[in-house]
Amino acid sequence: MAGMRKLAVLTAAAVTFAGTALAQTPAAPTAPAAGDDSALVDRGAYLARAADCMPCHTGDPKKPYAGNLSFNTPFGTMFSVNITSDPTYGIGKWTFEDFKGAVHDGVRADGAYLYPAMPFDAYTGISGDDLKALWAYVRRIPAIAEPRKENELAFPFNVRLGLLAWRELFFDASYWKPTAGKSDAWNRGSYLVEVLGHCSDCHSPRNLMGAVKAKQHFLGADVDGYWAPDIDTATLKKDGWTSETLTQFFTNGSVPGKTEVFGPMAEVVRESLAYLTPTDRAALVTYLLDSPPPKDIPAPQAASPLPPDVFQQAAKLYIDNCAPCHQAGGTGSSNVVPALVNNPAVVASEPYNVIMAILGGLPAGGTYGPMPSFAGRLSDQQVANLVNYVRTSWHNGGSANATASMVAAWRATADVPDYGTQQASAFNCPKVGGGPGATGPDPQAVASLTQMMQGGERETRVLISAYQNADSGASAGTVVDALTAAYCPVVAQAQLPDWQKSSELQRFTLQVAAAISEGLAGPAMPPVSTIWATPTGTSLVARQPTSIAAQLTCPDPTAANKLVPKALVDAAVSLVGKPAVPVTGDVATRFANTLMQQNPKARRSDVANALIVAYCPLVTAKANTGVAEQYSLLTGFGQQVVQTLQLGAPMFNAAAK
Template sequence: MRTILAVIALCSAVAGAALAAEPSPELIAYGKALVEAGDCAGCHTADPAKPFAGGKRIDTPFGAIFAPNLTPDRDTGIGAWRDADFVRAVRTGIAPDGSNYYPAFPYPYFTKMTKDDVLAIRAYLGTLAPVASRNKPPELRWPFGYRGLMRLWNAMYFKPGLFEPDQSKSAAWNRGGYLVTGLGHCGACHTPKNYFGADRNAQALSGNEVGGWFAPRLDGAVRTGLKSWSEEDITEYLQSGRNAKSHAGGPMAEVVVNSTAKMSDADVRAIAIYLKSLPSTRRETIVTPPDNAEMKAGQAVYAKLCIACHEADGSGAPRIYPPLPGNALLQSNNPSSTLRIILDGAHTVTTPRAPNTGEMPGYAKQLSDDEIAAVTNYIRNSWGNAGLLVTPAQVARARKREANGE
């Protein structure tokens, strides 16, 4: 009898422990908010009908990798993982089998996250519908396909450790720092990389080319950064994809729609507070204006095709047609985003806060490389703007990259 009672008691204890371990609705909701803040779906969803099932191709300078399955499928996803496996993977880039992930998975940023936040994310992912979707092997150039090389990369460039709050700053500033440098992994796109794909930390958030687009400076640079933006400007941009100074395009438009537009007002405001506090991390380039012939050629194209929406003075219609004077992205040293928009056109993203649409046609077929270079130089150097000279050869390369799907 005692044995039977002991067995019953043990079973009850196990059942109680299992019940106690069941994540609460509040924890799941918090995990969902963290997943959205980290824009996890942006990389881990290839098929919208199968969210987080992985398979999305991510191109890097070293070749392509494919995002893995994050659904709780036990064979092909993370359903069989222990909590410790998940924490180690997210914060140190090591898979349950001991192999190393590539830093296209931004564990160098996620290492700053608290264990509780990582487990909240796992709790939310555990509520997803399991999807059988086997992870695809990477397609990397030799020798980058050897995962063992990542141990050397980590030894040289990976610094594990939690976000360290600055006690002299406000709680909002520290929350913004946690989101920007950790969960939000903003530097993955906006920080320049060295030859081996590691961040140039001395130039943090000073702009970087990504997939044929230029992720602009988020530091305090006067002409090409956020010096002229207020906290309200940054908040509006992140919540709606537009403000009185600029519109989100390319990969950033996806980030707004899938991530920042869904974040809480407090978290978006915290990001704005943190970014506005950043100094310029490197000097802005001194620009020599284009010659008169180039400016006249560009003005002629502008008067024919652009003036109807952007006005003669470039003022446009804020939040509908972005203004050109003082536009930081437009004046960036790297003109990739500007060329991409002129060649392919643009579509204003819609969000709950800004549901109206806007369109700009592409001019790849209508304009030659010389004409696109001329109009680009004109708008980058009119109305007080100052941008480095763009050549027809740069336009040709942009066309080629677009044709190759880069």
């Protein structure tokens, strides 16, 4: 049985070896005659075989490169894409930059992240000249109008935005570099095995996030029912493989008395290994019989000067707080969010620019939207770790010279919102019982509610009713305050970071406010496709639409029961005028304060919504902007206005009827 297993093991091994063995050298190609790129196309065809492109992109043998080959992964079934020159279903409309983005960066032409089933984590090392040769060949693949089958992935793996975390932790877009002190043949073999052949994608096990386990590089893995064996140097030598037997195996898939190719390996030998040059085959064998031991940590972490534990903590901080806007790799988002990679302000000799941006946020300016303050969410040490991570990741050349004490000093001088102070970042529950001139929630009723919640009661309406029975004269604002104060000790006991506790308490508060508001006279949530200021008791919150429409539609103040007084909208239109979009955060704040001062009896939510109504047409009229950018511009303005009015609003208390 052992002999049979080894036969199957070595047979499966060639599935990957085949893809490694056929690349040309990373050096520049021989220059073809002017206007003739046939030599480049031929070289590209050779590289495509080396990279195992056709077998992976062919589901129907009669339709080469038309995709729809299924891959069974732990996360569901995926299907390869059509890479023929068909303009509708293939890549016929792609440019070289689109192609490079997919192969080198793992990003589709439409900007979506590719799943790592496409081995861009290995292909990123392909040299620039080889990419050009591959493109010269691929763009000439005959068109086949074959639509791609939809992936069958379970949530959350069907959400491509979830790949932000994967890319940040496990992907480093960088070209392959030769190893000093090694021979040309060894380095050529390294390029074939680690880059074009992407051997580790089959011969290394993966973690729960689908990334190759760095410490188990080449130590074998189960691939769709076949065992891709250990191909590290020690195992190959232990099993008796020599230069001669490996060379013979890669030549025809057969080593008499040792193994014979069959199954998927037969296709690889037929489609790839049969075209291997003797020089490349020798280089491949040279490297495999002298490959380096596996790295202890993934490539992004290996390239960082930060200690492993600090890197992991800081990477998670970036993923949770920054990546949704600044993207994986710090690339930014078009003209809405600036890039952090290769940003002179980020890599300056001193870290103060990044520290102050995190602590104080940034107003909207130029084409960029506003950035909120993270001072209330992050401690001094977390800010320091995040700053050092941003300054040294993605091949940024900054120094990891931010410290917690430095952040504390700058925090004391930063102009941050009240909720962004160091004191506010600590999770403290409010005391109830009333202050000067206000009675506030009833302490005994609050304590009783806390006991109910600790016992497992979470039904909002039950809790509201229980408090109202104990304090029949309480205003809506007092009820919200009471339930918030009662829930706070429950949240405080959770094993969560302070900022997560604050977020959970805020979520609960808004849930209670919404439940209370249902029983009060007032307008319902307007059917608008933009941010909207909604009253909750004596305060207000920014409500988001349920979805972004295909076209941004500005709120109509004359519809939905005339939610915003026309006189207030007219005043807002006059105040805002026709400035260049976007306006800065300071200007948005001035608009809010001025309109509130001019209309002291107006509801704060009406003031906010009047300004949003006035600003929206300016956004939709801005040239060369898509709906996503328009939504971002309007949301940034609206959030700044709502925040300004919210911070100036009276706190919930019994006196505010």
